[in-house]
Amino acid sequence: MTSKIRVATTSLAGCFGCHMSFLDIDERMLKLVEVVEFDRSPINDIEHCSSNCDIGLIEGGVCNSENVHVLREFRKNCKILVAVGACAINGGLPALRNFVPLEECLAEAYLDGIGVENPQIPSDPELPLLLDKVRPLHEVVKIDYYLPGCPPSADVFWKFLTDLIAGSEPSLPYELVHYD
Amino acid sequence: MSKTITIDGKTIPFEEGQTIMDAASAAGVYIPHLCHHPDYSPHGSCKLCNVSVNGRICSSCTFPAMDGQTVLSDTHELNEDRRRITQxxxxxxxxxxxxxxxxxxxxxxxxxxxxxxxxxxxxxxxxxxxxxxxxxxxxxxxxxxxxxxxxxxxxxxxxxxxxxxxxxxxxxxxxxxxxxxxxxxxxxxxxxxxxxxxxxxxxxxxxxxxxxxxxxxxxxxxKEIDQVSLAESGYRPNTTLIAETEQSQYDE
The missing domain is CATH 3.30.70.20 (Alpha-Beta Plaits)
Structure with missing residues (x-):
């Protein structure tokens, strides 16, 4: 028996909505795991990518230093890297903070905002540092495929993965392409 | 004898004064565009409607149709250009x-x-x-x-x-x-x-x-924008003609 295709997934500056939509393939997941084995993913809590992942699915844009490290780990270990959803492709709604200076964002959230008690900007060394702007994935690493949508529908995941697993060039027909 | 151009190999009649876009829309051929609207004078700025006219790239919304033009629109190269422009x-x-x-x-x-x-x-x-x-x-x-x-x-x-x-x-x-x-x-x-x-x-x-x-x-x-756009610019697929043909069959 040939070994299964290794799929890793993660959410960076995303809301896990794309992962929820992926799970909406429902009973088709049983067919999928006949040929796919999940590597690093919030689905199984594996913390790091094996060196031989075939497909990496990444939800969310890049908003902090940890996102950059995770994204680079995926790029290093996945043969095919996929930007999943609006945030991964163009920064999405988290990128709305790009129009406000970072200092003002932090002040509004932790110092001056309504209902803030004990105002202080979090500075624990364990917290990843924020980037000045939220960035889409393709500005940080090479991305091989894009699945647009907020979120991409379960059928988008299914069409894309079944195309890829069948060894054909993935394509999305008109009715599966949405930016919203 | 009416004057014609060809767009992607399809022969399309036009009237004097029509642009390539006008002639294409009237004949049910969609050319992607954003700054063009049939009710207003053309602007030619978005460049999505760029087509090849006898081998040269022109904005179809501003370029007048002339007898015998060979126009290419729905080609891989032009659609790639359009995608980059949209991006x-x-x-x-x-x-x-x-x-x-x-x-x-x-x-x-x-x-x-x-x-x-x-x-x-x-x-x-x-x-x-x-x-x-x-x-x-x-x-x-x-x-x-x-x-x-x-x-x-x-x-x-x-x-x-x-x-x-x-x-x-x-x-x-x-x-x-x-x-x-x-x-x-x-x-x-x-x-x-x-x-x-x-x-x-x-x-x-x-x-x-x-x-x-x-x-x-x-x-x-x-609905894809090609159907919506053609309908808005007044193009009606030949349903009336088909209906008339069907009717004449009954008449006989």
């Missing part, structure tokens, strides 16, 4: 579809769908652009303006006003409002103006209309 429009402004009321009714988005544009390719500008919500009935979100000038033309040519203009050049280009304060509330602009409804993106939106039509039931959610 440039997306990264230059701030087009975040999930949070936009125009989503599903947006021509910029629909052209992206039509061209199977799945990513934005270029680095994003995240340009800092303002909103003008001063007018009681209509708002301007400059984040979504693509400088097509359709509002400028609609205001001048249909509404008999002069509410909008484009100012600045290159990366400094922006939509301005013709009032002392620069605000829309200080103009004679009304929600019933043609210019209030002509914007191909979500840059000019009527207020208090949000989600009146739910996402998923909007214009381009189920």
């Amino acid at each position: 440039m429009l997306f990264v230059e402004g701030n087009h975040l579809c999930p949070g936009c009321e125009k989503s599903g009714n947006c021509q910029l988005q629909a052209v992206g769908y039509h061209l199977n544009m799945l990513d934005n390719h270029f680095p994003h500008f995240y340009a800092s652009r303002e909103m003008d919500a001063s007018h009681p009935d209509v708002l301007i979100d400059h984040n979504r303006c693509i400088f097509c000038t359709l509002c400028v033309r609609a205001s001048q040519q249909a509404d008999g006003k002069d509410v909008f203009a484009i100012s600045g050049r290159g990366i400094n280009k922006h939509l301005i409002v013709n009032s002392q304060s620069g605000l829309l509330k200080d103009t004679d602009f009304e929600a019933t103006d043609n210019a209030a409804h002509i914007c191909p993106t979500g840059a000019i939106l009527a207020k208090r209309q949000g989600f009146r039509v739910p996402i998923g039931r909007r214009t381009y959610d189920h």
Whole structure:
């Protein structure tokens, strides 16, 4: 028996909505795991990518230093890297903070905002540092495929993965392409 | 003997004075476009309607049809150009579809769908652009303006006003409002103006209309922009002819 295709997934500056939509393939997941084995993913809590992942699915844009490290780990270990959803492709709604200076964002959230008690900007060394702007994935690493949508529908995941697993060039027909 | 051009090998008649776009639309051939609208004088700025005319690239919305032209439009190369142009429009402004009321009714988005544009390719500008919500009935979100000038033309040519203009050049280009304060509330602009409804993106939106039509039931959610655009420009697939033929069969 040939070994299964290794799929890793993660959410960076995303809301896990794309992962929820992926799970909406429902009973088709049983067919999928006949040929796919999940590597690093919030689905199984594996913390790091094996060196031989075939497909990496990444939800969310890049908003902090940890996102950059995770994204680079995926790029290093996945043969095919996929930007999943609006945030991964163009920064999405988290990128709305790009129009406000970072200092003002932090002040509004932790110092001056309504209902803030004990105002202080979090500075624990364990917290990843924020980037000045939220960035889409393709500005940080090479991305091989894009699945647009907020979120991409379960059928988008299914069409894309079944195309890829069948060894054909993935394509999305008109009715599966949405930016919203 | 009527004059004809060919577009992608299809013979298309035209009348003197028609542009290639006019002739194509009348014959049911869709050429992607954003700044063109059949009701207003052409502007030729978005370059999506670029076609090859006898081997040279021209804007089909401004280039006059002439007898015997060989026009190529739906080619791999031209569609690749169109996709890149659309991607440039997306990264230059701030087009975040999930949070936009125009989503599903947006021509910029629909052209992206039509061209199977799945990513934005270029680095994003995240340009800092303002909103003008001063007018009681209509708002301007400059984040979504693509400088097509359709509002400028609609205001001048249909509404008999002069509410909008484009100012600045290159990366400094922006939509301005013709009032002392620069605000829309200080103009004679009304929600019933043609210019209030002509914007191909979500840059000019009527207020208090949000989600009146739910996402998923909007214009381009189920129909491609080629059908919608041809129908709007007056093209009717030959259903009447078919109906007449069927009727004449009964008559016999």
